[in-house]
Amino acid sequence: MSSPPPPPAAAGLERATAVDTFFQPIYSLAHRRTVGLEALARPQHQHAPFQGTPEERHAHDLISCALHARRFLACRGEPRWLCLNVDGATLGQPERTATLVRTLEEIGVPPETVVLELLDSAGDDVDDLSVSLLKEAGFLIAIDNFGVQQTNLELIYRLEPDLVKFGHRLVRSAVTEPRSRQLLSRLVHLMHEAGALVVVAGVETDEDVRIALESGCDLVQGFFVAAPASEPEGDDTITPRIDAKWDELMGREMLKRKVTRRHLELSRQAFVQAAIALMQGTPFSNAATPMLALPDVLRCFLLDHEGRQIGANLNSRLVTAKPGSKFAPLADTTGAVWSRRAYFQHAIEQPGVLYMSQPYLSMTDTRSCITLSMAIEIDEALHVLCADLQMPH
CATH class of the missing domain: 3.30.450.20 (PAS domain)
Incomplete structure (x- = not known):
């Protein structure tokens, strides 16, 4: 089934922007396997995000999403999500959103396998009807880079995303600040209360992995898990890396719990003695x-x-x-x-x-x-x- 021709605003855009598709795995800590692939466009002649008028950005969205979807269909194996970044310009008008829906449907990618990621900074530009159209069609919604901008939590409750992806800044802060580490865990809990799974992105170092594992998040993504690639690493290499860090963390936690239990028992004994003395x-x-x-x-x-x-x-x-x-x-x-x-x-x-x-x-x-x-x-x-x-x- 052929896809619809690009809209007039895309004239010459597809030729001017040569786009390759790189997939980066999104890994489930509980399932111990890759459950999603984020499609990343790496233009051959530019490295910055595509800039232009809203019409041009929307046209670029259609071209990129179509190319990524075709590539995803060509290499599909186990059930996985295809995660696509969507510009706020596309979701700002229901008509543009409907065009994106038709494009993906005519390519033949099942909507339930597609996660459309929206930057939290573009939340104010998103039309609620556009989000409803996507959900009615069966697509999943994700808010990307949560915490990078001054995110309004009202956006979470308004859009009711299926997934929330925490940005690299939150991870970096949690690595260096104990209070930020506690806040990260509480934010994970808050997102769960709101009905969304949590992806911790930007996992690059050993410390990043430890913070992600401690946070209670559901999914992880980043260079430590696997780098973006046209043929991404498989779970036969990803899982041993994650398992090794999990075993290391469990060893630390067992030691910490042992020390904590000892201190707590001493405090309980002293407390009872104080109560007896008071009586x-x-x-x-x-x-x-x-x-x-x-x-x-x-x-x-x-x-x-x-x-x-x-x-x-x-x-x-x-x-x-x-x-x-x-x-x-x-x-x-x-x-x-x-x-x-x-x-x-x-x-x-x-x-x-x-x-x-x-x-x-x-x-x-x-x-x-x-x-x-x-x-x-x-x-x-x-x-x-x-x-x-x-x-x-």
């Missing part, structure tokens, strides 16, 4: 001293039966709050009410039972921490003893 009439500051000397304990505090804090925090040497600190307005928690916190509610429901919270952001100094808590009787009144422990990096 026996020992002053709070004396009862908490052994626990505050442990390497992971940030602070101890005491609540009444309504969740109101009694006195100030007892801080360990890990807490270095200063009068000029930017979080100084939050430092004094005397009289604060923590009754809405899960660690208080669980403790008060089961007196005498040690509860450990899920990790959360502490309001006191914005560290990620967990809280140990237990409801105990002091002077015949119910109290809740609490201790914040910092999360290991």
Whole structure:
């Protein structure tokens, strides 16, 4: 079945732009195999993205997508997605989008095998009807380079993409900054909540692979996985590379978990001893001293039966709050009410039972921490003893 002729705006464009097709594998960490191929155009006489009027960019889209689709059909084997980059000019008008749909359909590529990738920076130019046309035709939608621009999360909820591809900048930041690493994992979770699979792109180094594996993402892409090529590497060479890094990461994680479990057990034992001392009439500051000397304990505090804090925090040497600190307005928690916190509610429901919270952001100094808590009787009144422990990096 022949494809439609290029539109008038493409006159001379196909001859002026000699386009080769290079495929870069997109690899599923869970399936341990390549599940997609991103088609990349490498013009022989230019290296920058195609520039021109919206009509010319749309015409270039049609030509490139058609060439990539034909090449994909010629080398199809196992079920895989063909990932095509689409200019915002094409998706800015439903008529242009409909032309792209017809072009791909007449070439014979099944819509369910095609992922159309849109740069997040072009999101404002995309017409919602254009996206609806693509979805109704059966194509998958991806937002590319998420995080490179100042992405509006509203775009995710408006377009409801099937995949979101994190840009290289997010990966680089996560390699060097612990907080960015945590943010990357949370962004992966947020995308999952929005119903999208996550591709971490720009995976080039050993550290990039480790960050991607730790993030909980679904798919990876980059030069470490495989470089773009007219005949890309197969899984017989890709999988051993990924497996080796996974085994290395699991070895590190097992060691870290072993150390963490040991520290946590020491903290739990010290916490129980502090609770016993308090119930026996020992002053709070004396009862908490052994626990505050442990390497992971940030602070101890005491609540009444309504969740109101009694006195100030007892801080360990890990807490270095200063009068000029930017979080100084939050430092004094005397009289604060923590009754809405899960660690208080669980403790008060089961007196005498040690509860450990899920990790959360502490309001006191914005560290990620967990809280140990237990409801105990002091002077015949119910109290809740609490201790914040910092999360290991």
